[in-house]
Amino acid sequence: MKTKRNLIVIVMVILVLLSAFLIPLGLIREEPKVIIKEEPEMQHRRYKDISITSAKIPANTHLWLEINSNGGFYFVATGDLTHLWYSADKMDTEAKIDVDPGDAWGGDDDHRPVNIVSAWHDPTNKLIYFIDNAGGNTIYAWKLDYSSSESTPTVTEMGTIAGLNAVTGSDIYKTGSNIAIIYNDADEIGNNWWVDPNWVNKHTVAIPFASIIGFVVVPSTGSFDYILRDIPVSNEVEPLALNKANGVIGGLPDISGTSFPAADLMSLSYDDSDFLTFVLTLDADGKEYLYVYSTVSDPGSFTQGAEFNVALMLDRNNRAIAPNEFEKAFGVSGTSDEIVYELKARRGGIIQLQDVGDIATATLGAITDNFLMTTGGQMLEWTEVSNEIDEIEYDYGIIGIPQVGFFIAHPDFQANW
Numbered sequence: 256m257k258t259k260r261n262l263i264v265i266v267m268v269i270l271v272l273l274s275a276f277l278i279p280l281g282l283i284r285e286e287p288k289v290i291i292k293e294e295p296e297m298q299h300r301r302y303k304d305i306s307i308t309s310a311k312i313p314a315n316t317h318l319w320l321e322i323n324s325n326g327g328f329y330f331v332a333t334g335d336l337t338h339l340w341y342s343a344d345k346m347d348t349e350a351k352i353d354v355d356p357g358d359a360w361g362g363d364d365d366h367r368p369v370n371i372v373s374a375w376h377d378p379t380n381k382l383i384y385f386i387d388n389a390g391g392n393t394i395y396a397w398k399l400d401y402s403s404s405e406s407t408p409t410v411t412e413m414g415t416i417a418g419l420n421a422v423t424g425s426d427i428y429k430t431g432s433n434i435a436i437i438y439n440d441a442d443e444i445g446n447n448w449w450v451d452p453n454w455v456n457k458h459t460v461a462i463p464f465a466s467i468i469g470f471v472v473v474p475s476t477g478s479f480d481y482i483l484r485d486i487p488v489s490n491e492v493e494p495l496a497l498n499k500a501n502g503v504i505g506g507l508p509d510i511s512g513t514s515f516p517a518a519d520l521m522s523l524s525y526d527d528s529d530f531l532t533f534v535l536t537l538d539a540d541g542k543e544y545l546y547v548y549s550t551v552s553d554p555g556s557f558t559q560g561a562e563f564n565v566a567l568m569l570d571r572n573n574r575a576i577a578p579n580e581f582e583k584a585f586g587v588s589g590t591s592d593e594i595v596y597e598l599k600a601r602r603g604g605i606i607q608l609q610d611v612g613d614i615a616t617a618t619l620g621a622i623t624d625n626f627l628m629t630t631g632g633q634m635l636e637w638t639e640v641s642n643e644i645d646e647i648e649y650d651y652g653i654i655g656i657p658q659v660g661f662f663i664a665h666p667d668f669q670a671n672w
Contacts, residue, residue, distance in 0.1 A: 309346035321623035457502025
């Protein structure tokens, strides 16, 4: 038995030795192992001058609606606010849209009865809902459908809310499947939902004195939508909660000693989980400050941040997908503040994204996800520029973890950096 075991051991050793020589010679075949080498993909974006100067300037940043990332826009321009314009080429050329196909408003088939004041863009369905009002007793609603054609969209009237007194603010928004209009009329705030073919009042709140409302933000989760109202008599701004299920209006703790800033700055952004971000004027010094308001804390709390004279994107105008996960803002203090910011409520509210002072030829005027316009019509595009980078230098730390450092652009591209 011992001899047999020794023989088995000897045979196994011989086989091992043979395999050591035969495998390199290719006499024993193994399936080849495929090694896939993945090239690291770095992306870095910056605003760049695209050598376009628009002949039309948006009336405000809220009514400059980007309908695709290739440079398609609908917008209300300065001057006559009853007209709607369209551009397919990054604002290089513009054409007036027929927003009165039935010639209902004085026989002029390309204007609305009064100023266009608000819009809600539903990019998934390629619909935009608008309202018109000039402070009178009627709010006009209408819908633009560009699913078949951007240059010749279909315009449909959606009735009116009439019999009001003196409207001091109104907004249209979509909550769930419902289209809603909220308005401030003298001493009351009303919330109406569209039940084709009429606007049905869901809730009206009587208030002791006149106020002005801003723009609604519609979170994708939770039970409420939110809006701000300014109460000039008592020097306070109050957030309102709008019940998604029934349209009921509820008040939240107010922010005393504040008022609404200029129209371009009167915006409301949301981080889609808790924080509302907005700019208010502090009455004590007349300066603009950034405020962050928690909607989760009970009964609601706010934090006053640093002084920021900035115009914010409306939450509704941000697609919230890469590379535009967050709303942006821009400085409006003149040529000394040509800075684009990104809103990050959990990191202090706002961070600098890019100082465009070296390439901007005028004060910044309007912003969308992918484009920026100066008050002189100069167009800047949020552009992927990683192929222009020669070198990345970090003072310390690991790339991928935010640290102090800088990019070095290739000499051919440095003029635009």
